[in-house]
Amino acid sequence: MSSSEPHPNLSKRAKGAQSSVIRELLQHAKQPGVISLAGGIPDPDLFPVGEISHAAQQALAEDAGVLQYGLTNGELGTREAASVLMGFDVDPRRVLVTTGSQQGLDLVTKVLVDVGDTVVVGDPSYLGALQAFRSHGAALDPLPVDEAGVDVDVLETRLEAGGSVPKFVYVVANFQNPTGAVLSAPRRRQLIRLAERYGFLIVEDDPYGQLRYDGTAVEPIGLGSDQVVRMRSTSKVLAPGLRVGWTEGPAWLIDAMSVAKQSADLHTSTLSQAVVTRLLMRTDWFETHLATLVGQYRARRDALCSALEATFGTQAQYQRPEGGMFIWARFPGHDMTAQLPQALEGGVAYVPASAFMVSGDRDDWARLSFATQDPEDFLTAAERLAAALQLPGCSIA
């Protein structure tokens, strides 16, 4: 049996969830000498290591209970701390602390979706969400995504024509992964109107909202509405290894997710919760820390945009994202999936659009991350990419 074939002892569900070809290829992105624009991860040099260590030491010194089993819903203080990233005062009874927001995506699907139920997603969408939805047998119904986020008009037209009402619509309204798009205020209002009219939920996943480099924040979707389930995470603003996220939503849903969480992991690490709570409650420190992140990532976004501009001119099309970690770029006429092996050989990695697509064909698009690389490397990365695509006048630097 070849190693690419699933083992016969695996369940049907596990057989259907094999690793993608792109994921395998991107293993090469970790090789020395490759400049990776592929990873969707924060820069470890920006983790507040000293503060995390200090908070952990204090928590351990004060109460060994931070190493004890804890409440499935999360410690009360950590549930209350969700307000800091939600942007409004949360009712802790409506909050579940999750092991990263990824677990929230898995649990919400587990408790809402029966095999074959419809879940509406952007096309493209965050791969981890698509995997979670597929693993529970959801039928994905893709909506096009443009500069203003998912196209809610398309959803409205489908619903008016008698199309199936989804169990939920999944949106990353702020700096979507992978497009960097922000869902516009009119579309947010249109979406909540539809959710209330047709009775579906909106799952709003927002790990990047605090990383805004220009412009002003757009009003949250449906504040006060029970049709919205909100997910937040400390991964991009503190450190993903802490694995602390939150889901906020109607009590009936939080209760069901809590029961499902018991069988997944009993509860999220009590020590991580103690660290996160302490850090988020130090509001002055947290604001200063966020300002540092924003300054650093903004400079990297600008450096990558300048490198693309200098190297590709009009041969690359993209919108400068107002926040987040990604540039969604089009290289007209180039099949970015087919080109990936050459690019890796030439010493640069990116993620082709196909990794995030549900049905569409955006062959000549790719996601470029500016989060982890040194800004000084972006020009070399762009030149290597141009050489791999064999653009006239470009050679491997």
Ligand SMILES: Cc1ncc(COP(=O)(O)O)c(C=O)c1O
């Ligand atoms: C849109 C989106 N949602 C959720 C996650 C998962 O984050 P967490 O580390 O909180 O599980 C990510 C991670 O990259 C993401 O980009």
